[in-house]
Every structure is written in structure tokens, then in C-alpha cells.
Amino acid sequence: MTGADKLSKLPPEVRERLNPFPSISPQTGIANKVKFRNPFTGEYILAEPYNRIYHEESTVFIDITKVFAQKVGARGTLIIGPKATGKTHLLAIEADYIKRRYKGKIIMVHDKEYREYVELADVRVRVEEVKGEKSIIKAICKKLNAQCSDVDALRDAISPVSERGWDAVQIIIDDIYEPLWSRREDILREIFELFRLHTVSKPPIIRTSVAIHTGEKGSRARDFFDIAKDELTMLIYSYENGEEFTQRVIENMMRGKVVLGATVIPIVTEWHFYIDxxxxxxxxxxxxxxxxxxxxxxxxxxxxxxxxxxxxxxxxxxxxxxxxxxxxxxxxxxxxxxxxFKGEKLRGDEVYTNVLNKYGELVKKRNEAAQTGKLHKFYKELLEDIAKKIMEVKGAQLRTTRRYRVVSDKVRWRTINYYAVNGETIVVVIPQLVTRKSGVVVERPNEVIGKIEDIHQMIPTAQIIGIVTEDVDDRGLRDALGKANYAEIKLPSPVKDSALKYFYAPLLSSAIDRAWLQYLLERYVRETPGSAITAVRVFKALR
Structure with a gap:
């Protein structure tokens, strides 16, 4: 009989006490198959129920690997889900991974003593103590022999322990059940405040990870979203296709559901809003x-x-x-x-200051446009500027042609800006932004289609590239275009403030070198050809 067979024969309450402990690849930091410690042999063996969320087709597994492999800069994770979905296990993975990687200390708020990973903690706070103090922050401070009631005071309370050789701190909170967070909304607010703890303290607080129980089968997920939606929207930052992931999480919450398994939300906060x-x-x-x-x-x-x-x-x-x-x-x-990306040598601090100034200009223009009802004009001009910059980086030259057409016995003139590559390939760029989320409409699909028809009459050889953004609904436009020589360049949504700062402002800044521009284009610009043959010819020329 194998060790796994022996383990399967144990009563459920005995198996429950055998805490899950992660097996992590030292090369990638990604969790391998989940293992329990076999009490008969002392070895770690594959075990249930947690392995059911760790198969290749699992959405949860894919999201978890992104957290560990692609967003190592995340400030922490918020893990939500019903009972027995692996929330605690994921915290165990993080605790072990971060502790080994950063050599830091752990402050842990936990529910059950018997879970083996609790032994990783340097300071332990029981959930019962949180209930007694009616505050997570107060309970942690009490363990540190300090009195405090807010995040700033907690930071001050943690700072003296740096004298004991603490290089860094991670805060882990497991497992906040719905009776606690639903009856005391200030508990949730404290959790979001903890995500804002910044590393200007010594030792730095490098990560905050929290697991929240949302009822059987996620029955309280909607309640959680109603309370936390504003904070979630502010704290969640995209990674890879993170915007789509975030939208999926929030939409499921609004329907009172959560993603199968535990829903893992990587948290990245933009500290320049809070810290000098x-x-x-x-x-x-x-x-x-x-x-x-x-x-x-x-x-x-x-x-x-x-x-x-x-x-x-x-x-x-x-x-x-x-x-x-x-x-x-x-x-x-x-x-x-x-x-x-070696690029031209530039003073980094001067470059960054220049980018911040450009970002400030864009925000000021956007706010003024919103006040005067000209937000659509702001976004249209922004996309035109970006289209020009992209084509410049790719070596295309801007040209203009002016033609007329007769409409109802009237002559109407249209000016078309286009880009020539190597004097042969002609590329027409059409800025377009149709976003229902923001209520901003730059050009509607029927207007774009009319412009494309004009272009085909005026420049029959033109390959048309549409500039669209991630939040554009262009399905109707694609259907109408049919077999036209049409392709897309997809940009991050300019409605997002973070995109303005990390994509649009650097790309429009005169201080950024060509290597950095190329990096931005490779990372953020997605080229989706509508016609494979013509698009290959165009994009081959635009390298």
C-alpha cells in the first residue's frame, strides 16, 4: 500500500489536520502539484482536495502562475472564494515563496493553529483576538506591545523591530470569514489600508496577502463586491491581459459568483498618490x-x-x-x-522628470476637456499624436492628399493624412475610440466606414490600419469592412490613468530614447491583421 493509499484511509478530520504544504519550483517560483506531509513516512505526497484546482486547464492555475511568474512586483494578493477552494493553501505558497526569496519576517493573522504553515510566522495573531479588539490593526499592534489604531501608527510600531535583524516584513491574513467582514465593514477597510502600507518604513513592508471567505458557493460574493468595489477598482492593476481578468472577477462578483476555485487578485498600488x-x-x-x-x-x-x-x-x-x-x-x-535595450545614454532622473511633466500636461488637458464637454476631442487628438509617433518610430513619412466627392449635387472636400513607407507602401491611419464604459465616443463605426470608402476611391492602393484601444467595441466595424485591406493596431485604453502615465506620456515625451520607445511598442501595441496577405506586406515594411 502506497503512502497516498494510507493517507486516503484516514478519517477526514485527521486528514484535515495534515496541513497542505507547497512544493515550489526554485527556477520559476510556480507551484507544482500540491503535497501533504505523509505522517507515516515523513515524505510529501500528492493529495486532495487541493490538486483539483492545479491542472493545466484550470483558469485559477493560470491566474496563479501569472501572480508568481509575471507580476513579481505585485504588492500582494487578495484571495476570495467559498470554503475548500484552496485559499489557505495559496497563502502557504506565498508565505514560503516570499520568505525564501526576500529573507523577511512574517506577521500572520490566522484562524487554525494546527495548520503547519503557521509555523512560518514570526508574529502570530489569532482571528479571535481580532474579534476581541474589533480591529486587525489593533490586534497586530497589541502583539507588538504597542498601542495604535491606524496604518501610520502600525508602521511606526513595526519600525523598531528592524533593530532585531528584520530585513523586510510580509503581512498575511487568513481566513476572514463572512460573519466578521459583513458585520463590521471597517474590517474590510482596514485590509485595504494594509495594502497601502509602504516600504518607506524600516524594515519595509513588502507584501500584504489576504484570504477572504465569501460564503458557501460564493453566496456572499455580491455583498463583498458592494462593500469593496471602489477599493478594488483602485487597487487592481493589470498584468498581461489583467484588465480582462479584473473585469471577469468583478462581473462574477456582481452576479453573486466567484471564479471556480479561489479567485486570486494581484494587488499593485500606485504609491505616488500617497507617498512623497x-x-x-x-x-x-x-x-x-x-x-x-x-x-x-x-x-x-x-x-x-x-x-x-x-x-x-x-x-x-x-x-x-x-x-x-x-x-x-x-x-x-x-x-x-x-x-x-541599450539605446542612447540619457540621464534617468531627467528622463523620468520629463515624463512626469508630460503626464501632468495630459491630465490637465483631460480634466479641462471634461469640464468643457470636449473629452472626445482630447482623446481623438491624443490618438492622432500616438499614431504619428508610432509611424515615426517605424520609419514611415506623413503625407497629405485632398480629394472631393459629389454628394447630392454638392462638392465635398476631404483631406486624408497617410503614411508612405519606402516610397511604395501606403498606410492610412484612422484614429478611432468607441468606449461605452467612459461614455466617450470619438468616431462611430458608420463614420469610420464612410471614411474608408472615401479612402478606397482616393487611394485605391492604400492598406488601411485602424488605431483602436482595448475598450473599443469594433465587432460591427470588422463585419462591415469585409475583405477590405484593413488591419488593426490595438493600444491600451487612454481612459485609464495608469495607461496615460506608463504608455502615452513616455511615448509623447521628447526625452525618451528610441530603445525605450521600441520597448513600449513591443509591450503594449498589438497588431491584428484583417487580411493576412496585405498585412504581412505592410508590417514587414514597418519593422
């Missing part, structure tokens, strides 16, 4: 050497901060990472970009 940038950069420099020194890669071992400030993209990563409290993510990401 000078403090953040100072804190980054304080901890830079310590974290880079833990990297095993010999090339990263010898990196010095002062050697990197001349590389615009590297500086961008540094400042970006420091704002998100992800000191070590810098070392992993910048080495790749250091090798691939």
Missing part, C-alpha cells in the same frame, strides 16, 4: 545593496545603483519598482532590459 516620491527613492537607495546582494546571478551581484541611472529604461524600472515597494523585482527585470 523623494521619500520613496531615498528608501530604495537605503535597501538597494541589501536586496541585490541576495541575488545568486553573478552579473547582478556587482550592479551598482549609480551605474544604472544613465539608462533611461533602467531608471524607469527602478523608480517604478520603488513606488510599488518591490525592491527586488528591479534586479530581475532590469538585467533583461539592460541586455536588450
Amino acid at each position: 516620491e523623494g521619500e520613496v527613492e531615498k528608501a530604495f537607495k537605503d535597501f538597494f545593496s541589501k536586496y541585490v546582494a541576495t541575488v545568486e546571478d553573478p552579473d547582478l551581484h556587482n550592479l551598482k545603483l549609480e551605474e544604472l541611472v544613465d539608462e533611461s529604461r533602467i531608471m524607469q524600472v527602478v523608480v517604478e519598482a520603488s513606488k510599488w515597494g518591490a525592491y527586488r523585482v528591479f534586479a530581475d527585470e532590469c538585467n533583461k532590459i539592460w541586455l536588450n
